[in-house]
Amino acid sequence: xxxxxxxxxxxxxxxxxxxxxxxxxxxxxxxxxxxxxxxxxxxxxxxxxxxxxxxxxxxxxxxxxxxxxxxxxxxxxxxxxxxxxxxxxxxxxxxxxxxxxxxxxxxxxxxxxxxxxxxxxxxxxxxxxxxxxxxxxxxxxxxxx
Amino acid sequence: xxxxxxxxxxxxxxxxxxxxxxxxxxxxxxxxxxxxxxxxxxxxxxxxxxxxxxxxxxxxxxxxxxxxxxxxxxxxxxxxxxxxxxxxxxxxxxxxxxxxxxxxxxxxxxxxxxxxxxxxxxxxxxxxxxxxxxxxxxxxxxxxx
Amino acid sequence: xxxxxxxxxxxxxxxxxxxxxxxxxxxxxxxxxxxxxxxxxxxxxxxxxxxxxxxxxxxxxxxxxxxxxxxxxxxxxxxxxxx
Amino acid sequence: xxxxxxxxxxxxxxxxxxxxxxxxxxxxxxxxxxxxxxxxxxxxxxxxxxxxxxxxxxxxxxxxxxxxxxxxxxxxxxxxxxx
Numbered sequence: 001x002x003x004x005x006x007x008x009x010x011x012x013x014x015x016x017x018x019x020x021x022x023x024x025x026x027x028x029x030x031x032x033x034x035x036x037x038x039x040x041x042x043x044x045x046x047x048x049x050x051x052x053x054x055x056x057x058x059x060x061x062x063x064x065x066x067x068x069x070x071x072x073x074x075x076x077x078x079x080x081x082x083x084x085x086x087x088x089x090x091x092x093x094x095x096x097x098x099x100x101x102x103x104x105x106x107x108x109x110x111x112x113x114x115x116x117x118x119x120x121x122x123x124x125x126x127x128x129x130x131x132x133x134x135x136x137x138x139x140x141x142x143x144x145x
Numbered sequence: 146x147x148x149x150x151x152x153x154x155x156x157x158x159x160x161x162x163x164x165x166x167x168x169x170x171x172x173x174x175x176x177x178x179x180x181x182x183x184x185x186x187x188x189x190x191x192x193x194x195x196x197x198x199x200x201x202x203x204x205x206x207x208x209x210x211x212x213x214x215x216x217x218x219x220x221x222x223x224x225x226x227x228x229x230x231x232x233x234x235x236x237x238x239x240x241x242x243x244x245x246x247x248x249x250x251x252x253x254x255x256x257x258x259x260x261x262x263x264x265x266x267x268x269x270x271x272x273x274x275x276x277x278x279x280x281x282x283x284x285x286x287x288x289x290x
Numbered sequence: 291x292x293x294x295x296x297x298x299x300x301x302x303x304x305x306x307x308x309x310x311x312x313x314x315x316x317x318x319x320x321x322x323x324x325x326x327x328x329x330x331x332x333x334x335x336x337x338x339x340x341x342x343x344x345x346x347x348x349x350x351x352x353x354x355x356x357x358x359x360x361x362x363x364x365x366x367x368x369x370x371x372x373x
Numbered sequence: 374x375x376x377x378x379x380x381x382x383x384x385x386x387x388x389x390x391x392x393x394x395x396x397x398x399x400x401x402x403x404x405x406x407x408x409x410x411x412x413x414x415x416x417x418x419x420x421x422x423x424x425x426x427x428x429x430x431x432x433x434x435x436x437x438x439x440x441x442x443x444x445x446x447x448x449x450x451x452x453x454x455x456x
Contacts, residue, residue: 014167015160018177022159024230026181029174029250031243032163033456036171038241049379049448052432053455077455085169089456096183098176099285102251105174109243109456115434118455119380130381133452140244178373194296194365197349198372222372234373254373260351263372264297275298278369 001065002072002094005057007048009080011087017074018092025071025094029101031109037084041122046079046088049117053077060111064093067107068100075108077118107144114141146210147217147239150202152193154225156232162219163237170216170239174246176254182229186267191224191233194262198222205256209238212252213245220253222263252289259286291360293326295336296367299343302336312360319345320354322364336366344369374443376409378419379450382426385419395443402428403437405447419449427452 002021014032022028035044061073072094082088091108095101112118113134120131147166159177167173180189206218217239227233236253240246257263258279265276293310300306303326316322320340327337337343345352346365358364376393383389386409399405403423410420420426428435429448441447 013160014163015158018159018163022177022179022232026179028177028179030177031247032167032173032175033243034167034171034173036241047380047383048455049377049429049432049450052429052448055432056434087167096181098178098251098254102176102247102254106243106247109247113454113456115453116455117379117429117450117453119451120454121380130451131454133454192297192300193372194294194346194349194367197346197365200349201351258371258373260370261372262296262346262367262370264368265371266297275368276371278371 001070003058003061004072004074004076005054005061006076007050007053007079008076009078011078012076012090014087014090017076017090021072021074021092021094025101026096027098027101028092028094029098029105030090030092031105032087033089033109035082035084035086035088040124041084042125043123044082044088045121045123045128046077046082047119047121048077048079053117056116057108057112060108060115064104064107068095068104070095070100070104073104073108075112077112077116079118110137110140110144113137146215148203148206149217149219149221150199150206151221152195152198152224153221154223156223157221157235159232159235162221162235166217166219166237166239170246171241172243172246173237173239174243174250175235175237176250177232178234178254180227180229180231180233185269186229187270188268189227189233190266190268190273191227192264192266193222193224198262201261202253202257205253205260209249209252213240213249215240215245215249218249218253220257222257222261224263255282255285255289258282291358292363294363294365296365298368299336299366303332312358312362317357318354319347319352319356319358319364322358323354323366326366342368374441375446377446377448379448381451382419382449386415395441400440401437402430402435402439402441402447405441406437406449409449425451
């Protein structure tokens with residue numbers, strides 16, 4: 001399986017990442033997350049635990065590959081300062097069939113939200129606060145147990 | 146909601162389609178299907194019912210938008226002769242949050258497989274046969290009832 | 291009315307589309323299929339087993355009980371296999 | 374050992390990383406947190422409520438009962454909010 005995990009401050013484009021991953025795969029399911037500005041957030045600041053964040057993601061990718069037959073997984077997560085509309089995260093899964101590609105993609109997103117070592121701050125009109133864990137995210141991850 | 150439904154013989158790239166759709170959306174879930182060559186198929190020939198195929202897809206997009214709050218949907222389906230590795234279909238859903246984007250994307254794929262007016266032929270070593278409906282596809286669509 | 295055939299129905303009947311005058315005694319999709327089956331060997335083959343066929347009236351999936359009227363667009367085809 | 378602090382734990386303690394000699398009477402993550410709490414006002418604030426904190430030992434999520442040894446990399450941080 002082709003696994004590609006990147007944590008980076010630079011923006012990235014979907015096209016090159018996805019075209020390469022989809023080579024030879026019947027099914028490609030992807031998720032891209034973007035900074036929302038509808039709550040007045042003007043900057044999102046992401047911090048991560050270098051080393052541990054990558055390891056956690058790699059562990060979830062391994063677990064997904066144990067659960068479903070996968071051909072390739074790409075996870076890209078940005079850190080640093082992001083503005084509304086900017087892409088934070090990409091999870092892309094290549095597989096033979098759509099069901100396993102969708103399942104693995106959702107599984108990885110749910111676990112990224114709850115166990116990967118990232119922390120978010122929101123800046124809104126000069127005030128900065130740490131984003132707290134959402135119960136809905138914990139619930140989403142728990143359904144895979 | 147931005148809806149874009151295209152049935153075309155020309156190949157298409159993921160990048161431009163997805164970058165545009167993801168503008169202003171917190172979440173983008175996508176599925177791309179490609180011709181598999183692992184069963185010896187050397188050409189896939191797709192035929193559709195012009196007019197009805199687009200209407201069926203539009204109806205499913207409307208139904209998805211009734212079920213989940215969506216910001217945009219793009220469906221592109223190729224017809225004509227396709228070789229292994231070529232992309233047949235793209236379903237991309239932009240929404241505020243990941244759960245609804247994933248659900249709507251899977252919903253649309255499951256219904257595309259079972260009710261949109263497309264028919265596939267497989268050519269393998271000079272022999273051509275019509276692809277038959279898969280029970281697993283009917284089951285996948287039935288779970289949304 | 292307009293008749294349309296897709297996939298192997300098109301191959302067996304030898305045509306994809308035709309203008310067709312609806313006979314007076316044909317009121318449903320199923321009766322239309324029965325009528326078409328009697329038109330010749332290709333049609334007999336295409337319409338031999340209605341359980342393998344699906345139909346649409348005016349571009350909407352329709353059952354074999356559905357009414358047909360002159361002016362309708364009626365299509366016959368095998369179960370779809372898109373995506 | 375190496376201590377790491379992230380997010381508001383880092384802000385409250387005023388540092389992200391430090392080399393630290395594990396005291397002889399500290400055997401678990403929880404005992405280490407108790408020890409750090411006594412280091413001064415910033416630490417007292419950061420470690421005031423352990424239910425708001427998570428820990429990792431050698432880059433693996435760890436409970437407050439988990440053992441710590443000199444040479445370990447131990448990190449304290451709030452619940453993660455990635456993606």
